[in-house]
Amino acid sequence: MISYTEAHKIVIETVKDFGETQVHIMDSIGRVLSEDILADRDFPPFNRSTKDGIAVNAEHVKINNPLRIEGVCAAGDPQKKLQDPAHCLEIMTGAVLPLNCDAVIMYEEVDIENGKARISSSPKPEQNIHRKGSDQQKDELILEKGEQISSQNIGILASVGKESLRVKKLPKVAIISTGNELVPIDQVPEIHQIRTSNSYTLQALLKQLNIESELMHIPDEKKILEKRIREALQDFDVLVLSGGVSKGKYDYLPEIFEKLSVQKKFHRVAQQPGKPFWFGIHQEYKTHIFAFPGNPVSTYVNFHIYFNDWMDACLGQSSKKYEIRMNDEVENPTDLTKFLLVSANHEKAVLTGDLVNGNGSGDLVSLSKASGVIKVDKQSAFKVGSVFSYIPFR
Secondary structure, X not given: OEEHHHHHHHHHOOOOOOOEEEEEHXXXXXXXXXXXXXXXXXXXXXXXXOOOEEEEOHHHOOOOOOEEEEEEEOOOOOOOEOOOOOOEEEEOOOOEOOEOOOEEEEHHHEEEEOOEEEEOXXXXXXXXXXXXXXXXOOOOEEEOOOOEOOHHHHHHHHHOOOOEEEEEOOOOEEEEEEOOOXXXXXXXXXXXXXXXXXXXXXXXXXXXXXXXXXXXXXXXXHHHHHHHHHHHHHHOOEEEEEOOOOOOOOOOHHHHHHHOOEEEEEEOEEEEOOOOOEEEEEOOOOEEEEEEOOOHHHHHHHHHHHHHHHHHHHOOOOOOOEEEEEOOOEEEOOOOEXXXXXXXXXXXXXXXXXXXXXXXXXXXXXXXXXXXXXXEOOOEEEOOOOEEEXXXXX
């Protein structure tokens, strides 16, 4: 049995590049860019008005001297020209600044009557003008390769005409559940059975990472397990399993992995929950295997502390680090690294947490009340107000 620190290090060191793919702009949120995004023209592409008002030549404007209005410049109109610098043009926000104009006076500072405008203060050149190329110039870098795309980037991508773009490819994942006690969710279980839940939890977690997955259930029969897992090793980049790796009589997976020439990186970690966690790689097919324990809290927590960080590393992303100040005394008298469920809150810009009391690693209700876990080192005790590493669930 190895420590959590050793296990985490081993998992992160097995990063894999899954290649690149092309996606539509609206399928790109959360994905990682595989190309630099450059400005295809100056931004803004012209001198634009930032206010509704009148466009003038500042040098020729005098207070209380009426300016004849030559016309109107609307957003989307081609550039117009002020014919007489002692006159003005009405202009709307976003419109091209007319030739022979160098300032915009907003309507709130103008009186208009009988086709003439009268101003109460002298304008300054450049006022209320968004200069061409002042945001970005053509061919300048806007978004860098390796950056994760967020919703605030979508407008930028659209503005440079990137209807589709190259992003890092995500792994093809199979979620495998084992156990004769599991029945489909649409089936009424017998008293000795339970509905499958871990598979749907894992599928939901993967979907949050934009990873599509396929669900498989295999009964606890060695020949069937061996056949189906052999096929899955060839067809998928990653296998995520729940159950079948403890020391029970029907926990066949470690034996089958060995028979199928999967290289075991480790089995059993000095942690709680998730001590039976098994991790390995099939060297020929380059398939990664995350075999989590079958209890739902163990599966959920271990996905967050291992798979999430591994996926970040595969995509070249740094996993975010958080700290939380606990409102409870926290102790861990065991020789295991413990991950305790907590409910987090923001108090005066500080993240604080309360322990969630559960009924073991099979308690789904306590899991639903938690917003994450804190990492508590072995043989330790902490007073109220102590700060811990925090792994959020959302």
